[in-house]
Amino acid sequence: MNRPIRNIAIACLVLFVALMLNVNYVQFVQADSLNAKNGNKRVINEEFSRDRGTILVDGKPVAESVKSKDEYKFQRRYPESNLYAPLTGYFSYVFGRGGIENSQNRVLSGSDNRLFVNRVVELVSNKQPKGGSVELTIDPLAQKTAADGLEALGKGTKGAVAAIDPKTGAVLAMVSQPSYDPNKLASHDFAAVQKSWNDLTADKDQPMVNRTTQQTLPPGSTFKLVTAAAALENGVVDNIDDKVKAGSTLRFPGYGYTLPNENGSNCGGDEITFERALNVSCNVAFGGLALKIGQDKLAAQAAKFGFGTDPLEGLSMNPSRFTSADAKLEPPQLGQSGIGQFEVAATPLQMAMVAAGIANDGNVMKPYVVDTVRAPNLRVLDKSRPERLSEAVSSSNARKLQDMMISTVQVGTATSAQIPGVEVGAKTGTAQSTADRPPYAWFVSYAKDGDDEVAVAVLVESSDTARNEIAGGRLAGPIAKSVMEAVLGK
Amino acid sequence: MTTPAWVPRKRRGAEFFLTVLAVFIGIFAYAAVGLGVEGTIPADTYKLGFALILVAVATHLIVRRVAPYADPVLLPLVIALNGLGLAMIYRLDLGRQQINPDRAAFANSQLVWTAVGIIAFAAILILIRDHRRLQTLTYTFGAAAIGLLILPLLPGIGRTINGARIWVSFAGFSFQPGEMAKVCLAIFFAGYLVVKRDALALAGRRVLGIDLPRGRDLGPILGCWLISVGILVLQRDLGSSLLFFGLFVVMLYVATERPGWIVVGGLLFGLGAYFGYAAFSHVRVRFDAWLDPFGDPDRNGQIINGLFGLAHGGVLGQGLGQGSPQLTPYSFSDFIAASMGEELGLTGLMAILLIYGLIAERGLRIALTCRDAFGKLLAAGLAFSFALQVFVVIGGVTRLIPLTGLTTPFMAQGGSSVVMNWAIIGLLLRISDQTRRPAPEISTFDSNDETQVVKLS
Structure with a gap:
């Protein structure tokens, strides 16, 4: 009977070798992908009880982990709560992560590959692993000023402010209102977290939506900057002194529709200069230009400024659009699109990129919010480098556009943004949506003071201010001005 | 000229040394659990350690006294596993009660069952001085096996837990008779096959290259197998069904030395698996969970959690008391291998395997060196069923094969399992002692040159 017993012994050996190979496969080969699976509570627990890295703005924490006495050992805190919530996002046991907490999670949690050596050292010295820190590009004064400006319009004001450095693309301010308190989601009292989450998601004002990057709305007259750029780039207009057709209405032969100006004005004549058309935000003139440029070239110009893409580094951004996909515009629709209506929809950050591209002599820089990533020992792991997204317009055309924006501030609709001794260019917008909703007030501007530059886009969706008073220049202009002053140190 | 007969060394000293090591593995694991969960070494560590040492020394002394030639490695191996299992069950008690303080603690009862198991082990060694005496009770064990398997089906005492009717609850105790039935069946098969092996192997007809035995030789054994498997299908216990079938086929193969039985067994198994898949929804569920556990994360939560635990443990493990094995349902019994993998890592799980x-x-090896056919068959059957059981349960937990419910020997929480596994080790040691013991000195008529008969040609 010995031969069968030997064979059985070999069979048993095969069984055990199979078991051993399999546990090697699961615990070594598959481990990373299993750890990354959704709903893996072990990994969530571990990250939640780790000394997570800090998110810094100008050296001060806007998200930090402090020791707590419960089983999770650390509590995530947001000292500036609502002000930086659109950037930091949240870090919740129950609901996961959002914002920078999510996009920079590997660094903050310490699991980034660049922190591997740290992890080994911590393992050997039996210390709790620590996460790296993330320094944002935000200018704290500009951020605060922008938020104060929106708040000054009264409670219930919905709006957003995005400011970027035209030369680098660094985001200097990113304010969205109403905002929320991420501390309430990071709490270890999970029942309270659940309730806060329910309240926030049920709120029709959507406080957890970052309005600077995630909400696209008709940009209205501020889009005339894109139309103007397309007109210059495509030779429809050569100089800012060239005459363009104006008048009180734009007719579309064969269609019953006519495009009027705001308040029924005639823009100052049947023919006015290109510059004046922008100064007074003449719908008839820009509608007519859009028809001359054509849908394809206007769409291409918008794309050069970043429409249709998500160029933002470090946070997610909804692409802005010129038309919905594959739409073939009829002339009245094209005319409306030329003044930022119909299907045109943009995020405030996208409109800031338009102003920044013009201010930076036509070069649109890739926007980013993370400046420096550091290891727990403060060694720099990564520092963002400015990167050009595209050349939206030639530098000579950019200068023409700058001149037109400057004169709009000096004599046009945007006088509210004047800063003594500083070169300021701007464009207002008042976009219509439906009759029962108040229009959106837009203000897109840039300022240069020596080497310092800033581009700002302000959106005010609604406020307690009466409907007839709403106009980009009056509501949003002063906010843009104060943010530019804050950045330039005026 | 006489050649001195080869006398196997007893190696009891080596066994003692290994036993001490094994005991310390258990004690250190217990202390590490305290350090990991609560930050301090449990206050009763020295008490537990003292008790463990006492039990180990007592066990060792019993073996030294009644089975001095027994295999010296088995006992330390088993003590190491049992100690690790106890520490892990204690660790999971703490972890599970952190989630919900009302959850039952199992460590103490497991400790008591371990003691019962060691008593059973000692009793077998002391009472059964020669394993061949079991052969006289062949049919008694066969009947006992069937009786034990029927028990859970009886109204009143049978209990259905997690869909399998394999429990008997009696006077406050509940146990799984299947474990005991396995040992009884192994003894029955061994005893029966020893007598019939020649008839099975030689008498009969050859069909398709396989020698089929006569019906009257095969009848009783096939009937016994059919009954046991039938009962298991009724009880919905896939794991035991597979285990018993494997035991039956392998013992038949060893007894007859006909590899054809393995082929027949394999075909029968494939057929059974196919019909099981087609006929029973719970078999399908297990099978689908094995192929694609993440296809239905809610239903397959246990296997997924077990895999998450293994992955979380990684190569070196989280350390005892520092992982989260309590998140896995039945982490202390069916999934204790995953709990070990999470806290002791790949390294620890490889050592356990x-x-x-x-x-x-x-x-x-005991089966190989055993001198009598009954002992050979019994040892081979017990050892193979042990290996198959480990393969089925740990393979299921680590998703090598579909998950079926079987206990992890010596580690999983569960009284009947611990006691019967100790009994198996007792039987193996008994056979091994018989095997390695030098043959009793036959009354040698002292060969004397003067009186030697010389054949004259």
Whole structure:
């Protein structure tokens, strides 16, 4: 009977070798992908009880982990709560992560590959692993000023402010209102977290939506900057002194529709200069230009400024659009699109990129919010480098556009943004949506003071201010001005 | 000229040394659990340690006294596994009660069952001085096996837990008779096959290259197998069904030395698996969970959690008391291998598998060296069923094969399992002692040159 017993012994050996190979496969080969699976509570627990890295703005924490006495050992805190919530996002046991907490999670949690050596050292010295820190590009004064400006319009004001450095693309301010308190989601009292989450998601004002990057709305007259750029780039207009057709209405032969100006004005004549058309935000003139440029070239110009893409580094951004996909515009629709209506929809950050591209002599820089990533020992792991997204317009055309924006501030609709001794260019917008909703007030501007530059886009969706008073220049202009002053140190 | 007969060394000193090591593995694991969960070494560590040492020394002394030639490696291996299992069950008690303080603690009862198991082990060694005496009770064990398997089906005492009717609850105790039935069946098969092996192998007809035995030789054994498997299908216990079938086929193969039985067994198994898949929804559920556990994360939560635990443990493990094995349902019984993998890592789980492998191979080695056919068959059957059981349960937990419910020997929480596994080790040691003991000195008529008969040609 010995031969069968030997064979059985070999069979048993095969069984055990199979078991051993399999546990090697699961615990070594598959481990990373299993750890990354959704709903893996072990990994969530571990990250939640780790000394997570800090998110810094100008050296001060806007998200930090402090020791707590419960089983999770650390509590995530947001000292500036609502002000930086659109950037930091949240870090919740129950609901996961959002914002920078999510996009920079590997660094903050310490699991980034660049922190591997740290992890080994911590393992050997039996210390709790620590996460790296993330320094944002935000200018704290500009951020605060922008938020104060929106708040000054009264409670219930919905709006957003995005400011970027035209030369680098660094985001200097990113304010969205109403905002929320991420501390309430990071709490270890999970029942309270659940309730806060329910309240926030049920709120029709959507406080957890970052309005600077995630909400696209008709940009209205501020889009005339894109139309103007397309007109210059495509030779429809050569100089800012060239005459363009104006008048009180734009007719579309064969269609019953006519495009009027705001308040029924005639823009100052049947023919006015290109510059004046922008100064007074003449719908008839820009509608007519859009028809001359054509849908394809206007769409291409918008794309050069970043429409249709998500160029933002470090946070997610909804692409802005010129038309919905594959739409073939009829002339009245094209005319409306030329003044930022119909299907045109943009995020405030996208409109800031338009102003920044013009201010930076036509070069649109890739926007980013993370400046420096550091290891727990403060060694720099990564520092963002400015990167050009595209050349939206030639530098000579950019200068023409700058001149037109400057004169709009000096004599046009945007006088509210004047800063003594500083070169300021701007464009207002008042976009219509439906009759029962108040229009959106837009203000897109840039300022240069020596080497310092800033581009700002302000959106005010609604406020307690009466409907007839709403106009980009009056509501949003002063906010843009104060943010530019804050950045330039005026 | 006489050649001195080869006398196997007893190796009891080696066994003692290994036993001490094994005991310390258990004690250190217990202390590490305290450090990991609560930050301090449990206050009763020295008490537990003292008790463990006492039990180990007592066990060792019993073996030294009644089975001095027994295999020296099995006992330390088993003590190491049992100690690790106890520490892990205690650790999971703490972890599970952190989630919900009302959850039952199992460590103490497991400790008591371990003691009962060691008593059973000692009793077998002391009472059964020669394993061949079991052969006289062949049919008694066969009947006992069937009786034990029927028990859970009886109204009143049978209990259905997690869909399988394999429990008997009696006077406050509940146990799984299947474990005991396995040992009884192994004894029955061994006893029966020893008598019939020649008839099975030689008498009969050859069909398709396989020698089929006569019906009257095969009848009783096939009937016994059919009854046991039938009962298991009724009880919905896939794991035991597979285990018993494997035991039956392998013992038949060893007894007859006909590899054809393995082929027949394999075909029968494939057929059974196919019909099981087609006929029973719970078999389908297990099978689908094996192929694609993440296809239905809610239903397959246990296997997914087990895999998450293993992955979280990684190569070196989280350390005892520092992982989250309590998140997995039945982390203390069916999934204790995953709990070990999470806290002791790949390294620890490989060591545990190695220990299991060594136990199985030592058992087969006993079978190989055993001098009597009954002992050979019994040892081979017990060792193989042990290996198969480990393969089925740990393979299921680690998603090598579909998950079926079987206990992890010596580690999983569960009284009947611990006691019967200790009994198996007792039987193996008994056979091994018989095997390695030098043959009793036959009354040698002292060969004397003067009186030697010389054949004259």
